[in-house]
Amino acid sequence: MKRTGTKRIGVVGAGMMASWHVERWLDLQRLGIAGRGHPVQIAGIFDKNQQRAAELANTYTCPAFTELDGLLAACDIVDVCTPTDQHADVVVSAARVGKDVICEKPMARSLQDAQRMADVCEQAGVRLFIAHVVRFFSQYEGAKAALDAGKLGSPGVIRLSRGGSFPGRWYGDYARAGGVILDLSIHDLDMARWCFGEVTQVFARGLTFDNIPECDHVIINLQFESGALGHVSGSWAYPAGKFVTALEVAGSDGIYEWNGFAPDPVLGSFDAGSDLTSVMNDMASPLAPEDDPYSKELAHALDCITTGAPFRVEPADALATLKLALAATASVKQGTPIRLSEFSPSAADVLDTKVLA
Amino acid sequence: MSNLRLGILSFAHMHAYSYAASILALPNCELVAIYDDDEARGQASAEQYQTTYADDLESFLANNLDGVIICSENAYHRKHVEAAAGKVNYILCEKPLATTLEDGRAMLEQCRTTNTHLQLAFPVRFAPPVERLRSAVQAGNLGTLYCATCTNHGKMPGGWFCDTSLAGGGAVMDHTVHVVDALRWITEAEVTEVYADIRSSLMHPKVNIDDAGLLSFTMTGGLLTRPLMVSLDASWSRPEAYPTWGNVTLELVGSNGTLWVDAFKQYATVHSNTLSTPEQHYWGSNIDRRLIADFCEAIRTQRTPSITGEDGLKALEVALAAYESAQLGRPQHLPKQ
Numbered sequence: 001m002k003r004t005g006t007k008r009i010g011v012v013g014a015g016m017m018a019s020w021h022v023e024r025w026l027d028l029q030r031l032g033i034a035g036r037g038h039p040v041q042i043a044g045i046f047d048k049n050q051q052r053a054a055e056l057a058n059t060y061t062c063p064a065f066t067e068l069d070g071l072l073a074a075c076d077i078v079d080v081c082t083p084t085d086q087h088a089d090v091v092v093s094a095a096r097v098g099k100d101v102i103c104e105k106p107m108a109r110s111l112q113d114a115q116r117m118a119d120v121c122e123q124a125g126v127r128l129f130i131a132h133v134v135r136f137f138s139q140y141e142g143a144k145a146a147l148d149a150g151k152l153g154s155p156g157v158i159r160l161s162r163g164g165s166f167p168g169r170w171y172g173d174y175a176r177a178g179g180v181i182l183d184l185s186i187h188d189l190d191m192a193r194w195c196f197g198e199v200t201q202v203f204a205r206g207l208t209f210d211n212i213p214e215c216d217h218v219i220i221n222l223q224f225e226s227g228a229l230g231h232v233s234g235s236w237a238y239p240a241g242k243f244v245t246a247l248e249v250a251g252s253d254g255i256y257e258w259n260g261f262a263p264d265p266v267l268g269s270f271d272a273g274s275d276l277t278s279v280m281n282d283m284a285s286p287l288a289p290e291d292d293p294y295s296k297e298l299a300h301a302l303d304c305i306t307t308g309a310p311f312r313v314e315p316a317d318a319l320a321t322l323k324l325a326l327a328a329t330a331s332v333k334q335g336t337p338i339r340l341s342e343f344s345p346s347a348a349d350v351l352d353t354k355v356l357a
Numbered sequence: 358m359s360n361l362r363l364g365i366l367s368f369a370h371m372h373a374y375s376y377a378a379s380i381l382a383l384p385n386c387e388l389v390a391i392y393d394d395d396e397a398r399g400q401a402s403a404e405q406y407q408t409t410y411a412d413d414l415e416s417f418l419a420n421n422l423d424g425v426i427i428c429s430e431n432a433y434h435r436k437h438v439e440a441a442a443g444k445v446n447y448i449l450c451e452k453p454l455a456t457t458l459e460d461g462r463a464m465l466e467q468c469r470t471t472n473t474h475l476q477l478a479f480p481v482r483f484a485p486p487v488e489r490l491r492s493a494v495q496a497g498n499l500g501t502l503y504c505a506t507c508t509n510h511g512k513m514p515g516g517w518f519c520d521t522s523l524a525g526g527g528a529v530m531d532h533t534v535h536v537v538d539a540l541r542w543i544t545e546a547e548v549t550e551v552y553a554d555i556r557s558s559l560m561h562p563k564v565n566i567d568d569a570g571l572l573s574f575t576m577t578g579g580l581l582t583r584p585l586m587v588s589l590d591a592s593w594s595r596p597e598a599y600p601t602w603g604n605v606t607l608e609l610v611g612s613n614g615t616l617w618v619d620a621f622k623q624y625a626t627v628h629s630n631t632l633s634t635p636e637q638h639y640w641g642s643n644i645d646r647r648l649i650a651d652f653c654e655a656i657r658t659q660r661t662p663s664i665t666g667e668d669g670l671k672a673l674e675v676a677l678a679a680y681e682s683a684q685l686g687r688p689q690h691l692p693k694q
Contacts, residue, residue: 154560157571203573204573205575212612229592231590233588250560250592250595255594255596
């Protein structure tokens, strides 16, 4: 039976993404974002690392759980913010006890895991939302809207790029995170599919299997079913502190362009020796809380779970994006273009570590 | 110092107008004559630049020229270079060198046997932001180079640019050579493997030639210590309403840092009640004028041109390999065996 009052959110994982989500849930609770959704509260936090869970719980004044089952029993919606390779087990556990699930991208480390998640959730009659947050960034929503409104004409060439410095921790572990394509470029692959539809062929080059410590970088060519073309570049090779994204959608009648090099609305300049650079990074392009993409994403998921409306990203969609990301990674490894219709990676393929084929 | 005597052979390519204006603006050189297969166009250009229109190619080449600039349709570069070689010591040929490797090789051979200097018009080398990128790379500032992500976007130019028999190809033929040449110049490396996705009439339904092209290639040798992966978007993906002609951008990622170059980003924006869309006023350096000045300096000092026929051939090879890759659906290796 669905609760109709306050939704209790159980957060699994206590890393960076979990803290971002908890902050946004608290914003939703405090602000009731734009009249959407229902009252929420944080039921608690679970992490395999008890100390980390306790620290995050302490920061946000909510309970820490030492067992996943305990958290599952105490919440209505499970918010999965664990490393990628743990998504499947957590999602399946949540679904089996009838909880709706919000799960961070990428959906899973392997297609088999992702399929299992989708199947179990469907059988259990629970909702599963994969948090492809880029679809909630206003400048990206704007591109999709311009395309849908016919301002750009028919699809031509879409270009997306996203890059930062090497993230370290588990992100850098290929067996767990899957390299820069699966962890980072998947945002743009998802956006590309959202705008231009299904991809039929992918060709990619990258450093993923080149054994360069703390470094990955990829360039990806896409062919769409419609005949349109796409280019996605992703980097974990930029200098520390640099993060840049860019988007361009060109069609037969127009073009939508945005890039992170556009001048920010708040520009600062400080005396040498001042430590205000990090402050500026937060100030440079500020948004009202209700326009924060993570808040919008979580409010959307909450709304859809409450009303039964379809998610902007249904599991089948996230599965297709995951398959594309895995195919792109396989293309890097093989050096050949890969047709999506002929691509079916086994779980062993994707977990195979950095050995060249 | 006496004036250099220059002639322009054909105004089919619109760069001819910019080159003519450059000759007029530069000291110690003179636009002595113009010839054009299209007589009306040639007459109009001669009037515009206050010079003589030659009635035929023969008399044009009999003007005791120090240098000739060839801006005919791509497919006619060969016949015009072969006509001029041996009669004029320095030839500046618009890019691409030719539409086939056979033509390109024949042109180089003809110039070799007649001791004629052949320069290719790759003005991107003269964009100061690109020069800055090159000096940073050559000083080793970026460390080991990993990847170059490049664009050379434009509007669909129409006219003979969309006629395969005259242009040799559409967007990919038009734009690939600029960026390939710039990268060869920056890294001193050669392209060794080319993959491309190419589409015809994708954004211009009736154009019947490729208007979208995404190349993915590798370069090796020169200053590179490992293969450089490169992507290049050569598409005519700027709509007619776009405020400028297009762009040349290069992102170069290395082990020590990344450089982002937008070669023509030096502009102001004009909004006017007399314009239907905003206009960009480019205030950066005039790369065509710098190219012509370089060509004149080569003539004056009797040196080898800074951009050779061989450079033109190498860039053409990549564009042709891109078409082959798209046709066959797999990467192509260079040089051809």
